[in-house]
Amino acid sequence: MDLYGKDLITTQDWGKEGLDEVLALAKGMKKHRYEEPYTEILKYKTFFMFFYNPSVRTRQSFEAAATELGGHAQFLEPKAMRLKSKDKAGETIEDAASIMSRYGVGLGIRILEDAVEQYGDGETLLREYAKYASIPIVSMAHDKYHPCQGLADLMGLQEHMGDVKGRRITMMWGYSSMVRSWSSVQEDILLLPRYGMNFTLAYPEGFDLDPEVIETAKKNAEKAGAKFEITHDRFEAVKGADVVYSRNWMSPKRYAVGKEEDQKLALQYKDWRFTSELNNLTNKAYFIHPMPVDRGNEVDDEVASGPRSIIYDIAENRLHAQKAIMALTMASGWK
Structure with missing residues (x-):
C-alpha cells in the first residue's frame, strides 16, 4: 500500500493493510x-511541529525520530506566530499550509481541549490544514484522537503477546485531578477491536466518551469477530483481563463547566483506581498507560512499576512508530 503523502489524523482513516505496514517497519x-x-x-529534510498544547514525550519522540531519520524537526508555537484566530488578524490556515508545504515534508499538530472552545474544534483544524497542505498532516494528539499513541500501544501488545486476536483488554477510568483528554483512550477504543481484541470499557456514571466513537468501535469489533462491552463495575470489568489500561479522562461536561468543576465531579470516585487487589482478579494482565501516570490515583505504584507493566516499552515505541509513519508518508518511493 502506498502511504506517501497520506495524512494521519486517526487510524480509523487508514486501512488495516497500511497500519500493518507501519507496525512492521517500526519493528524493523x-x-x-x-x-x-x-x-x-x-x-536534509524538515518536519514542522505545531504545539498548541505543551508535551514531554511527544516533542522528544518526534524530534528524535526526525534526527534518527537524518532530518530535522522544527518546534513551533502558534501563539508566537502571526496566525489568524477569532481574536486577531493574521495568516490563514490556507496560506500557512501552502507555504509550509514549500519548506518541509510534513506537519505535526498537537491541539487538545485546553486550546479549543468546543469538542471537535481541534479535529476541524487538522482537517482544514490537510485540505490546503500538499504535505502530510500528522496528529500529535488532538481533542478526539491520538493515532501515534494508539499504534505504539498496539505495537507493544504485539511484542509481548504476539497475535492479540481473542485477547481481552479492559480500559478502566482511574481517578485523577488531571482532567485528561479523550484522545488516547478513544484511539485505542477504535484501533484495538480492529485487531480482534475483546474490549471492556469500565467507568463511573457520568464519564461517557464520544457516542459516535463508541458506535464505530462496536462495528469494528463485530467486523473482526470481537466483543465490545461497557460496564460501571470495575471489579467485574477486570476479571480475567489479559491487559488493563487504567487512565483518567474528563467528563462530557468539561467544555461547558470548565476544568475546575470537572475536577470536582471526579472527586466522588477516588476509589476508582487499578489496585493490587483488582490486579489479582486479572489473567496476569499486562498494564499499559500512555503516561504520565498519576501514581497512587489512577493505579497503585506497585502495579505501574510491577513485572507486568510495559509502560516504558510502549513509551519507547512512540519513537519507532513515528519514524515509520514519517518514512512511509514523507519519503517518496521509500519502503
Whole structure:
C-alpha cells in the first residue's frame, strides 16, 4: 500500500493493510535503530511541529525520530506566530499550509481541549490544514484522537503477546485531578477491536466518551469477530483481563463547566483506581498507560512499576512508530 503523502489524523482513516505496514517497519527500525538505510530516509529534510498544547514525550519522540531519520524537526508555537484566530488578524490556515508545504515534508499538530472552545474544534483544524497542505498532516494528539499513541500501544501488545486476536483488554477510568483528554483512550477504543481484541470499557456514571466513537468501535469489533462491552463495575470489568489500561479522562461536561468543576465531579470516585487487589482478579494482565501516570490515583505504584507493566516499552515505541509513519508518508518511493 502506498502511504506517501497520506495524512494521519486517526487510524480509523487508514486501512488495516497500511497500519500493518507501519507496525512492521517500526519493528524493523527498532531492531536496526541506527543503521542504514533508515538513517538516510529524511536526510536534509524538515518536519514542522505545531504545539498548541505543551508535551514531554511527544516533542522528544518526534524530534528524535526526525534526527534518527537524518532530518530535522522544527518546534513551533502558534501563539508566537502571526496566525489568524477569532481574536486577531493574521495568516490563514490556507496560506500557512501552502507555504509550509514549500519548506518541509510534513506537519505535526498537537491541539487538545485546553486550546479549543468546543469538542471537535481541534479535529476541524487538522482537517482544514490537510485540505490546503500538499504535505502530510500528522496528529500529535488532538481533542478526539491520538493515532501515534494508539499504534505504539498496539505495537507493544504485539511484542509481548504476539497475535492479540481473542485477547481481552479492559480500559478502566482511574481517578485523577488531571482532567485528561479523550484522545488516547478513544484511539485505542477504535484501533484495538480492529485487531480482534475483546474490549471492556469500565467507568463511573457520568464519564461517557464520544457516542459516535463508541458506535464505530462496536462495528469494528463485530467486523473482526470481537466483543465490545461497557460496564460501571470495575471489579467485574477486570476479571480475567489479559491487559488493563487504567487512565483518567474528563467528563462530557468539561467544555461547558470548565476544568475546575470537572475536577470536582471526579472527586466522588477516588476509589476508582487499578489496585493490587483488582490486579489479582486479572489473567496476569499486562498494564499499559500512555503516561504520565498519576501514581497512587489512577493505579497503585506497585502495579505501574510491577513485572507486568510495559509502560516504558510502549513509551519507547512512540519513537519507532513515528519514524515509520514519517518514512512511509514523507519519503517518496521509500519502503
